[in-house]
Amino acid sequence: xxxxxxxxxxxxxxxxxxxxxxxxxxxxxxxxxxxxxxxxxxxxxxxxxxxxxxxxxxxxxxxxxxxxxxxxxxxxxxxxxxxxxxxxxxxxxxxxxxxxxxxxxxxxxxxxxxxxxxxxxxxxxxxxxxxxxxxxxxxxxxxxxxxxxxxxxxxxxxxxxxxxxxxxxxxxxxxxxxxxxxxxxxxxxxxxxxxxxxxxxxxxxxxxxxxxxxxxxxxxxxxxxxxxxxxxxxxxxxxxxxxxxxxxxxxx
Numbered sequence: 001x002x003x004x005x006x007x008x009x010x011x012x013x014x015x016x017x018x019x020x021x022x023x024x025x026x027x028x029x030x031x032x033x034x035x036x037x038x039x040x041x042x043x044x045x046x047x048x049x050x051x052x053x054x055x056x057x058x059x060x061x062x063x064x065x066x067x068x069x070x071x072x073x074x075x076x077x078x079x080x081x082x083x084x085x086x087x088x089x090x091x092x093x094x095x096x097x098x099x100x101x102x103x104x105x106x107x108x109x110x111x112x113x114x115x116x117x118x119x120x121x122x123x124x125x126x127x128x129x130x131x132x133x134x135x136x137x138x139x140x141x142x143x144x145x146x147x148x149x150x151x152x153x154x155x156x157x158x159x160x161x162x163x164x165x166x167x168x169x170x171x172x173x174x175x176x177x178x179x180x181x182x183x184x185x186x187x188x189x190x191x192x193x194x195x196x197x198x199x200x201x202x203x204x205x206x207x208x209x210x211x212x213x214x215x216x217x218x219x220x221x222x223x224x225x226x227x228x229x230x231x232x233x234x235x236x237x238x239x240x241x242x243x244x245x246x247x248x249x250x251x252x
Contacts, residue, residue, distance in 0.1 A: 003030040005168060005199050006051070011065035013046045013055055020046045021063070022223040028169075028216070033191060033200045035214035035231065037207060038246070043223040044203040048171040051201070052086040053079035069168070084112065087162030091174040093154035095146030095161075102142040104157055105129060108165040124164055131197075132160035133190050152183025156190065163198065170194070172202040176209070188213050207247060211235045219243045 006028035013021035021043040028034050036044045049055040050063045053074065067074040074082050095104045105125045109116060116124070125142070129135040134156040138149070146157050155175060162170050172191075176184040191200055191213055204210050210217050211231060218228040219242070227234065227243045238244045 002032075004028070005030040005070060006201075007066075007068040008051075009066040009068075011047070011050060011063060011067060013043070013050050013063040014061065015058065016060040020223055021050065023065075024220075024225045026218060026225060026228050028199060028201060030199050031195055031197070032215040033195050033202060033213055034216040034218065035210035036201065036203045036218045036220060037205065037210050038220035038226075040205070042220040044220055045173050047220070048088075048173060048201055048203055051169075051171055052083050052088055054083075054088065080112065084108070084165050085168050087165060087167040087170045089155070089158050089162050089170060089172045089175050092178050093151055093158055095149070095154050095157050097145070097147045099146060100143045101129075101138050101146045101149070101157060104146045105160050105164050107161055128160040128164040129157075131163055131194065132156045133186065133193075134160055150183070152179050152186060155179060155183070155187060159187075159190065159194075163194070167198065169199045169201065172200065174203055174205065177205065184209075219246060221246070 004027050008024055008026050011021055011024045012019060024047060036047060038044055046055060051067060051074065055061050055063055063075065069085060096107060099107065102125050105128050106121050126135060129138060134153060137153060146154060149157060176187050179187065188209065191202070194200060202214070214231045216228070217231045217234045219226045219234070221242055227238060227240045229239070234243065235247065238247060
């Protein structure tokens with residue numbers, strides 16, 4: 001039986017009076033890739049921002065319902081603790097511009113005031129960059145600024161920064177939409193390796209990408225979760241006519 005790591009129950013997310021995510025319930029399984037797809041403005045990004053408590057940082061934004069990481073209610077815990085357990089990679093690669101590659105990777109520890117011996121920091125940086133398939137490309141320029149890397153390398157650096165904290169889950173918001181096809185393929189291959197150790201939830205507009213890399217897929221429309229199932233079932237025999245229309249490109 002698959003090991004459930006995250007359980008979302010009756011989640012509603014609001015921007016003041018606007019209900020952006022409507023009564024969503026879904027389970028996420030350990031060491032899987034879950035894709036969340038749907039047209040622009042359907043609540044995909046808001047949903048994942050609720051999972052690591054970023055949503056409430058927007059003025060007037062709040063959420064109701066329950067989100068459990070194993071048996072901990074995320075909405076009742078300290079957000080800083082949650083963000084160590086649930087990392088985030090954004091749409092546009094965003095290395096800290098004034099920091100070196102090395103300092104970017106270790107940034108989470110410094111921001112959280114966690115002091116480590118240099119030897120331990122060195123090994124965390126090396127391991128994280130190796131896990132992000134970037135070590136061989138940057139091992140001789142760790143003191144250079146991360147913003148001098150190519151777009152695809154910058155995004156892998158952001159993935160290294162996220163996994164350096166050893167999170168249980170990584171949330172990814174359209175992580176390849178700003179990248180060329182070759183860089184996109186490299187990130188997709190990387191995600192396939194990472195899911196052996198980390199659970200991944202990825203928001204994507206790209207139906208073909210969701211079909212290629214995900215184990216489970218959620219389809220959202222106008223804030224509602226229309227369908228959620230194993231990807232092989234969803235892409236061959238969706239249950240809801242709206243999902244079928246979206247996958248065929250005649251809707252949304």
